[in-house]
Each structure stands twice: as C-alpha cells, then as structure tokens.
Amino acid sequence: MGRQATSAYAEEHADRMSAVVNYEPEAVELREVEVPEIEDGEALIRVEAVGICGSDVHQWHGSHSWPVNYPVTLGHEFGGVVEEIQGSDEFEAGDRVVSETAAEIDETSPLSRRGLYNLDPSRKGFGYGTDGAMARYVAVPIRCLHHIPDDLSFERAALTEPCSVAYNAVCGNADVNPGDSVLVLGPGPIGLLCVQMAALSGASTVVASGLPADQDRLDVAEELGATHTVTGDAVEFVDGLGDGLGVDTVIDAAGVSATFETAMDVVRPDGHITKVGWGPQPMEYSMDPVVQKAVTVQGSFSHTWEIWEKVITLLGTGQLDVEPVVDRVAPLEEWRECFEGMHEREYIKCVLTPNE
Structure with a gap:
C-alpha cells in the first residue's frame, strides 16, 4: 500500500503514521502505515481535515459497486498544508x-x-484506487492541487469535493436557470448540496424529497434554500405545483435505482433528469x-479543475454554506463512531482531523 518512506521529511521524523485502512472487503481498521514517499510532480500533504463520504461507508460494509485496490487508505475529501513538494513553481511548502x-x-x-x-x-481515485487522506499525510499529484483562502477553515475546505460533485450535477450537467423548478431526490450530503446549488442558480421552486425518517435532513434542506420539502408521494406533490405538468429538472441524488421511476413521473415534457446518486440495483422499468x-x-x-475553482470561490465568499x-x-481515532453514525443516519456528514 504505502511506498517506502525515504522523503526528507520522513527521514527527519517518524516514518510511520496512523491511517484508516480498507484492507480487504468489509474490513476497515486504524493501522500503522508508512509515510508516503513523493516523486517529481508530487506533493506531500499534511492532512488537516478529511470528510467521510458515503462511498467510504459503502467500502466499510462491502456494499460498493466499484473495484478497490486492497489494501488502501480511505478518504478523498480533504484539505491540508504542503509539507514537501517536488517540481512546482505554483505551489510551495x-x-x-x-x-x-x-x-x-x-x-x-x-x-x-x-x-x-x-x-x-483508466482514472483511479484516492481512497479506492490509490491511498487516500484518512491519515496524517498523503502523496498528491501537483496537478490535483488548488490554493484556498487563508480565512477558509480546513473543516469547510474539505467539503470542496462534494460541493464540486453537486456543482457539476446542477450547474454543469443540468443547467438550472433562474425561474426553473427543481426536485432533488435524496437528502444525503450530495442531495443537500444540490439543493443549495439549485437555489444559488436562481431556481424559483426547489423541492427536496425524502423518506419520513429524513425529516431532520429536510429541515436542513430548508436552511440551504429548499422552498418545499416532501416525505410523502412526490408525484402527487409535484402535480399540485405550477401548471401541473411537472418540474423542469430532477436531480436524482438517491443511492437507489428505483428513484428513476419517480424522476420520470415528476419531470415535465422536454424536461431534464440528472442522475448523480449511485444505484447499482437492477432497474425493472x-x-x-x-x-x-x-x-x-x-x-x-465527479468534476474538473474549473469546477473546483468556482466552488472554492463560493466557499471563500460565503455564498456556499x-x-x-x-x-x-x-480526531482520526474516532473514525469508527463517525462511520457508524453516518450509516445509522445519526449524522449527515462527519469530518476527521488527522493532525489534531
């Protein structure tokens, strides 16, 4: 998993670190691993904050639908400080x-x-294809890095990645415009951020839909800009909106395939459905x-460089909350409680701080 620790930093300091490692299917634990070595074109990042994604929890349970290079350190939503770098004029320690x-x-x-x-x-991401950031340090290609403002906390900056997923879904692939009506299916972290992106894009009607057990999350959706929330029949609710023909755009952020049928029922003719939630189940529809x-x-x-830059601007100005x-x-040592809390829906999102 980790490469041999031969960097100047590793030689000067301890060459071992704690990491949340997915070492085989349905098996995750806090382990001691080697501090990664960096090569030309890479940076060693001291991780200050790393978000827990639903995909991390899925790998913990073995319920994921993507290949994993075991053993691998989890974590792909992160921010930190450049500790060491090789081959860059744009970034420095x-x-x-x-x-x-x-x-x-x-x-x-x-x-x-x-x-x-x-x-x-051929793309491989942190946390499943290569070692991620649920550790004190992570090796990162310089092309992946973005500067963040001094007044943007690492705990907030760590959510740049899920915010970029939501931005791409709503502003890129759905092209929501002022005056549009939008229904977001699934009030998980991505769904809630999609609600906020739709509101920021000027949608006049933003409906967040979930299950009765999601009421707390739907309350958060209202904080983020939802004009309506629904825990019952979304089709019946949408039938009572506007001209009754349906919403302009549906953002399907639920992690099940069955919600696509709901999306088709509520979208208006010549409307748009964007599916951003993973749903590996067969769809009999x-x-x-x-x-x-x-x-x-x-x-x-996922997302691209331009989207990251826009999201960092939104986070820095406070437009994106x-x-x-x-x-x-x-702290990193409490990873299991956080994973369990997210799985049991006690938490929407947890952020780990490996260097505290």
Whole structure:
C-alpha cells in the first residue's frame, strides 16, 4: 500500500503514521502505515481535515459497486498544508490547499486532453484506487492541487469535493436557470448540496424529497434554500405545483435505482433528469416515457479543475454554506463512531482531523 518512506521529511521524523485502512472487503481498521514517499510532480500533504463520504461507508460494509485496490487508505475529501513538494513553481511548502480526486489518469487519452479527465476510463481515485487522506499525510499529484483562502477553515475546505460533485450535477450537467423548478431526490450530503446549488442558480421552486425518517435532513434542506420539502408521494406533490405538468429538472441524488421511476413521473415534457446518486440495483422499468416525454437523461460524475475553482470561490465568499451539513468534527481515532453514525443516519456528514 504505502511506498517506502525515504522523503526528507520522513527521514527527519517518524516514518510511520496512523491511517484508516480498507484492507480487504468489509474490513476497515486504524493501522500503522508508512509515510508516503513523493516523486517529481508530487506533493506531500499534511492532512488537516478529511470528510467521510458515503462511498467510504459503502467500502466499510462491502456494499460498493466499484473495484478497490486492497489494501488502501480511505478518504478523498480533504484539505491540508504542503509539507514537501517536488517540481512546482505554483505551489510551495506551507501553502494551504485542497486536492481533486483523480489521483491517477492517462494524460494522453482523448478525454483528458479535452479536460474531461474525470471521465478517463483508466482514472483511479484516492481512497479506492490509490491511498487516500484518512491519515496524517498523503502523496498528491501537483496537478490535483488548488490554493484556498487563508480565512477558509480546513473543516469547510474539505467539503470542496462534494460541493464540486453537486456543482457539476446542477450547474454543469443540468443547467438550472433562474425561474426553473427543481426536485432533488435524496437528502444525503450530495442531495443537500444540490439543493443549495439549485437555489444559488436562481431556481424559483426547489423541492427536496425524502423518506419520513429524513425529516431532520429536510429541515436542513430548508436552511440551504429548499422552498418545499416532501416525505410523502412526490408525484402527487409535484402535480399540485405550477401548471401541473411537472418540474423542469430532477436531480436524482438517491443511492437507489428505483428513484428513476419517480424522476420520470415528476419531470415535465422536454424536461431534464440528472442522475448523480449511485444505484447499482437492477432497474425493472420501461424507458418508453423517456421517448414519450422527450426527456433529457444525463449522468453526472465527479468534476474538473474549473469546477473546483468556482466552488472554492463560493466557499471563500460565503455564498456556499456547508456548516449545516457537517454534524461532527472528530480526531482520526474516532473514525469508527463517525462511520457508524453516518450509516445509522445519526449524522449527515462527519469530518476527521488527522493532525489534531
């Protein structure tokens, strides 16, 4: 997993560190691993904050639907300080940064050359393809780094990644405009951030839909800009809005495939559905309504450099508020309590601080 610790920092300090390691399917624990060595074009980042994503919890339970290079340190939502760097004129030791998630890409592929490296088939991300940031240090390609403002806390900056996922889904792939009506399915962290992005984009009606057990999260959705929330029949609710033809855009941020049927029922003819939530279950549903309604169905995955820069600006100006989404900030040693709390829906989002 970790490369041999031969960096100047590792030689001067202890070459071991604690890390939350997914060492085999359905098996995660806090382990001692080697401090990573950096190579030319990389930076060693001292991790100050790392968010726990639903994907981390899925790997913990073995319920994920993507390949994992075991053993691997979890964590892909992070910010920290450059400890050591090789081969950069843009960054230097001491810089405050966040990192994109595309840890390994083929920079010569047609998609990467178009700036769509997030869709490069060979892409490997932190936390499943290569070692992530639930540790004191992580090695990061310099191309992944972004500067952050001095007054942006690391706990907030660590959410740049999920905010970028939401930005890409709502502002990029859905193209929400002022006056639009939007329904967001699934009030998890991404769904809640999609609510806020829709509100920031000027949507006049933003509906957040969830289960009765999601009421606390739907209350947060209202804080973030939802004009309506619903725990019952979303189709019946949408039928009573506007002209009754449905909403302009549906953002499906739920982690189940069945919600696509709901999305098709509530979207208006010539409307738009963007699916950003993973749903690996088989979908026993006719696609005929897609044709009958002439609906655009769009997948949304990951993010790009430009999106990160826009999100950092929004976080820095305070236009994007992630405080209502974060329930707990805890040291790395309390990772299990945080994972369990998110799995049991006690927490929406937890952030770990490996260097406190």
